[in-house]
Amino acid sequence: MAELRDFMADLLEREGAAVDPSGADLLEVLAPSPLRERLGLPEMALLAFGAERPAGALPVGLDGDWLERVGALLGERGRQAVRMVVPDMAPPADPERLLEHALELPNAVWRLKGAAPAWTRYRLLSFRYTALSDEKREGVLRLGINMATGALLDGGQAALWDRLAADPDWRVPTAEALRASPPPWPAERVDALLRVALPPRLSAHLTPFLRSLRRRLDRDRDRLHEYHQDLHREASKRLATARDDVERKRETARLEAIAREYAGKLDDLRHNYALALTVERVQALDLILPVHRLSVLVRRRKGERVVSLDWNPLLRQLDPQPVEAGAGLERARLVCDERLHLTDIAAAGPCPSCGKPFCRACHPQACPKCGHPVRSGDDAAFGHLAV
Secondary structure: OHHHHHHHHHHHHHOOOEEEEEEOOEEEEEOOHHHHHHHOOOOEEEEEOOOOOOOOOEEOOOOOOHHHHHHHHHOOOOOEEEEEOOOOOOOOOOHHHHHHHHOOOOOOEEEEEEEEEEEEEEEEEEEEEEEEOOOEEEEEEEEEEEOOOOOEEOHHHHHHHHHHHHOOOOEOOOHHHHHHOOOOOOHHHHHHHHHHHHHHHHHHHOHHHHHHHHHHHHHHHHHHHHHHHHHHHHHHHHHHOOOOHHHHHHHHHHHHHHHHHHHHHHHHHHHHHOOEEEEEEEEEEEEEEEEEEEEEEEEEOOEEEEEEEEEEOOOOEEOOOOOOOOOOOOOOOEEOOOOOOEEOOHHHOEOOOOOOEOOOOOOOOEOOOOOOEOOOOOOOOOOOOOO
């Protein structure tokens, strides 16, 4: 909790409070009246950031409502920033060998055309998500975009955020670096990419939570089914041995009541285990960085085009292949016949209506043959779990 304590000490001092560290996990705070009202603090407060706290100390952690209080205090500060990093950069010794490990184009061939120093702009995005069902799960998901090549950074590239967090040298980009780097994408282009790329990554991120949720739902559904099945079995036996019409009507009414109760309990289960998911974009960092850019000639049938891949000096590895349609979770890319777009396999798959394969980068709205609309993102990834 040392990082949280230091962050809170710096924030409170900037807001006009007098702060005195009184232990490894303690802060004594003398706060002005406006700050006390916004954070719900007494005039003299002792904040505890560890598991053990003295009597009268206020616990501060990542749970509870402290994140909401601090978020309200910060407002829009810290949401967006631009940073330049200039690491010592030696070019990769064997670019072609790097490409052999990074490129996977099952339906095309490629050839290294050249390599040269360049500048790029990474848009590093952080999202806070809350998944609420019978239990609650909160977390942060990160996704990066290379705005020169269109590559998506996640998975193994998550170390980039850790490298930046560990580097105290914050440099404002120079005018020369900004001119040499690509301009930021329009907001509409970023949003269109996120609608496709974010849901499957979030679904994968939440897989353990969803698996546990499904297991609890199945357990409660099986218990409910077993209980009402026993009731139904007993009522059916009494109906089979009924001696007169009155008894038969009574047992028939009981069977109908059991069926209604079972249907109502199933509806309750659907309500209790319905999953509400909220995602908020909390931070965007534009990282201006010198890279080593590899130009690759891609050939498909009679067409060819040049695509770029950047070697990241902070990670000392190539960025993933660009993706011009689809989520880009798989390593492989397919090259389309019309305009040689690089897409993931799903984005070059058949139309669910007529079965004709087509490129979603060439035809982002609908199938060119039958007009069936293209879904944006994974609409079915979340929602009510089926009972």
